[in-house]
Structures are given as structure tokens and as C-alpha cells.
Amino acid sequence: MGRILLVCRLVARDLRRRRGEALALLLAIMAATTTLTLGLVLHGETSQPYEQTRAATAGPDVVASVFPPAAGGVSPRQVTALDALTKAPGVTRRAADLLLEPEAG
Secondary structure, three states: OHHHHHHHHHHHHHHHHOHHHHHHHHHHHHHHHHHHHHHHHOHHHHOOHHHHHHHHHOOOOOOOOOOOOOOOOOOHHHHHHHHHHHOOOOOOOOHHHHHHOOOOO
16 A cells, blocks of 8 residues: 555656646647557448448459550560450550540530
């Protein structure tokens, strides 16, 4: 009991003498507690953000593009590689198909 009383007196004296540091420590502990609580509460909501966005927007799984070098245009090898990707198994659409469709409206 004597040690606990001594520690309580020392803590109380320290809090009276160093109010700014005590307030800063309290704010840091509160921020850490809030962050941990939000992380635990939102786990189910944030575990699969990509799947939620893809389902809502019907977006693509993969996007492939070719950037020409600064000195010239796209090489025939790059065009062949992109063309092969458009015929790959599982590819359902490509950007050229989207450009040819009439706008819904």
C-alpha cells in the first residue's frame, strides 16, 4: 500500500508541475486510441475496397497501354503486343470498342 500511495503522490505532483507535457501525452494517447478503435470498427467495411468499387462501377480488371518514346511513335512490335492482348482469353472489351459505341442518354 505504501508504494502505491507514493506513486500516486509522485504522479499528482508531476501533473501539477508539467501541465503542458501531461496535456500533450493525454492528446497522443487519445489519438492512438481513436485510431485503433476506428481500425477495429471499420475492418469489415475496408477489407475489400477494390471489389466494392469494381462492382459499383463495372470497371476493368486490367488496363494495358503503350507510351511512345519521346523521339518517335509506337513501334510495330508494340502494336503487335497490344493486339495479342486484345485476343487473349478472358478479354471481353477493349477501348476501341468503347469508342465506337453510341453514348447512352
